Amino acid sequence: MNAELSELRDSARQVLAAEGLAAPEDKTWPLALDLGWLLVAVPEAQGGLGQGLAGACAFHAEMGRSLCAAPYLPAMLAMEAAIHAGREDWIERLGASGFVTAPLVDPTLTITDGGIVAGMASAVPSADRASHVLLGSEAGDCVALVALQQAGIDARHRETWDTTRRLFDLRFDNVAGDPSLVLARGNDAHVLSRRLATHRDFALAADAVGGAATALEMTVEYLKTRRQFGRPLALFQALKHRCADLKARIAAAEALLADSLVRVGTEVDSERAEALGKAAKSFAVSAYAAVAEEMLQLHGGIGMTAEHACHLFLKRALLDEQLGRCTSYELDVADTLLGAG
Incomplete structure (x- = not known):
């Protein structure tokens, strides 16, 4: 771990410690945004800190240390997808105030060439506060962002023993996706x-x-x-x-x-x-x-x-x-x- 990353980790540890163990996401998520933690893995050329996966893991570890409830992992997956796709507009949006969630288990859904989404995405953190969800088809041939505020999406909160994370199951009933939000197709x-x-x-x-x-x-x-x-x-x-x-x-x-x-x-x-x-x-x-x-x-x-x-x-x-x-x-x-x- 380089000196810069070590300093960032120590800073995150102090901030999260001040909030207390298992602090709610309403307190910790704004901190993650305001302090720029979502930019840790973004290349410097794209306005980030350039610390890559190792940098992201340093923050994930601090989230684990404090049992942090902030939906940092799904947001970082969305940021990773935006970086790969070269979507500067979404990198800026995610790093500022937008929140895009993502399932933490492999989804069982299809995304047709026409952008129609059908199937299930499980273990989606804080889906009720997200504008979009990052989805990949079960076949792995399409990755896209899908707006959550539209007809055909049934979002249900999944009760779990772990109260430090709020998970949802999302069912998509032939939902029409936006072609401009397809991040990758094929290989x-x-x-x-x-x-x-x-x-x-x-x-x-x-x-x-x-x-x-x-x-x-x-x-x-x-x-x-x-x-x-x-x-x-x-x-x-x-x-x-x-x-x-x-x-x-x-x-x-x-x-x-x-x-x-x-x-x-x-x-x-x-x-x-x-x-x-x-x-x-x-x-x-x-x-x-x-x-x-x-x-x-x-x-x-x-x-x-x-x-x-x-x-x-x-x-x-x-x-x-x-x-x-x-x-x-x-x-x-x-x-x-x-x-x-």
């Missing part, structure tokens, strides 16, 4: 779809690494203050070992994420980048879930209460596992990565 659409999936997987990995780090920090602090038999729990050897094991898992996930980002570099739309993203995401979310489960156990009775933040980390970790492409293919990807030089 170019396949490349862009891979690029978006790669960004999404790396972002989820970063969110998991950040969340796991905070969960362990809170757990260690609790063990330092909670006393049993006249001694702080942190002095018990068995609990020390459990925390050390969790720290090792987080460090491994963080190292894999950092190494994968270096390997990817600027080749975000390559098949290798896609494989690296899948492996990093799979490893990080499993580590996050393990840390969140241990966090609850190590907090004892208070960790079981709704008033404590333990359940927020656990629920976010379990949702991260389900977002993106969660298939057995990830295991093959991880094996390939571990065998790569």
